[in-house]
Amino acid sequence: MAVHSAAVRRSRRWLTVALTAALAVGPGTFPTPALAGNAHLPRPGDRQLTVGGPGVLLDLTGPATLGFQASAGQRLTVLAQRRTLTADDNTDLTIVRDGATVAEGTLIVTWASASVDFTAPAAGAYTVRISPRAAKERGTLLVSLVGASSGTLALRGPSRTVTIAKAGERAILTFPATAGQRLTLVARRGTLPKDEYTNLDIHNPSGELNTSGAVGYDSDYRTLDFDVTETGRHTVEVNPDTDGTGTLTVQLTGSVTAVLTPGKPARITFTQPGERAFVTFRAAESEQFRLTAHPGTLTTAENIQLKVRTPAGLDVVDATLTTAEPTATLSFSSSAGTYTIEIDPEGLDTGTLTLDLSRLP
Known part of the structure; x- marks a missing residue:
């Protein structure tokens, strides 16, 4: 299906969360540079977060740290929600284990909250470091750990x-x-x-x-x-x-597959919302074809995209079936091999569409 441009806009979450951990990880995929000093190591007096438990309300007058325990491979999110914390500048969030940064993100001045998603690389103790960039930043911040x-x-x-x-x-x-x-x-x-x-x-x-x-x-x-x-x-x-x-x-x-024979119209049936169809036909060198497509019970309330691809996978002709123009006729010449017609309803409609392929003299 065609993905509208708004759908691929990078979300606010991913614009500000610079993950150093992938969603699915294996051994050796996490960087392990040592950090200067012990500023990011767990402290005995750190208040503890629990997965799915109540958040910790921090009254910030400067940097603060929280601790939590995680198991290897656990997918977690640290959520920071502004309560009365001023917004003179951004506030940085860093998740650390054994001196190595696992993930980091930023609570932007114009936002009420920020979340840092990560996958725990190993079992053990972790530290969340909260670092307001403004020296005079004051107020409360609610920090939670979510699974x-x-x-x-x-x-x-x-x-x-x-x-x-x-x-x-x-x-x-x-x-x-x-x-x-x-x-x-x-x-x-x-x-x-x-x-x-x-x-x-x-x-x-x-x-x-x-x-x-x-x-x-x-x-x-x-x-x-x-x-x-x-x-x-x-x-x-x-x-x-x-x-x-x-x-x-x-x-x-999945997708619907079918084989099309010139001179024999074929009805393509979409039984599930979101399905595409891939219809193939054989062609000889320098043949001339005309392809006609028109919906049966498949509506054109949403556009239907149709593309004809060469054996090498290149688009040779294409069309869009719409309510105003529900039928498309495409003419093209071929090289030798198997061609593919992709039919892609953009909506969630189901039903039938007919393809009619003919050779031209």
Whole structure:
């Protein structure tokens, strides 16, 4: 599906949170530079945070530290919410373990809160250092430690409701996939606030980001198309951009495949919202073709994108089916090989669409 430009806007969370830890990590992936002195080491008198527990209200007159315990691989978020803290300058948040920075972020002067997401690299004690940049910064700041809920998705299975129960919480969903699959993640807003973005990131089994987007104030749903390049268990991270709580439904769908024969119209059926179709046909060198596409029960309330690709994967012709122009006719010449027609409904409609391919004299 086409992702609107607003959906790929970098969220406020990720603009200010410079993570040094990836979502999925393996041995050796965290930097371990030693920090000068012992300023970032746990202190015996540090007040302690607990995952999902009540926050600690700090009355700041300068830098402060908090401690917490984490297990290896635990996905956590440190949430700092301004109460009476003045906003003369930014306030920096740093999470440290054994003298190494795990993650860091900034509470900007114009914001009421900031969150730092990270994955704990090892079990043990951690320190949160809060550092107001302004020397005369005064006031209270509520700091909390939040975990992440987890769940699974099944290809072509039912939608799953994700509940963000606490401010700053994330949700982590996993699903198995095989290299070569063409999939789509469909996310629909439930009761999560509409005034900001809910970010969606899909990671490969190795932790590499495959694709990302967001459900924003401009739309109540988002579809993320992606090609699976690595076999294994993939991860979807659902991460609200604000302190809001509520629900979002997520569903994983595949793609429709078919073979088209010139002179024999084919009806393509979309049975799940978010599906794409990939229709192939064989062509000889320098043949002339005309392709006609028109919807049957598939509506054009949302645009339907159609592209014809060469055997090398290059777009040769394309069209957009709309309410004003629901039928498209494309003419093109071919090289030898297998061509692919991709049909991509931008909305969540289901139904049929007919393709008619003919050779020209």
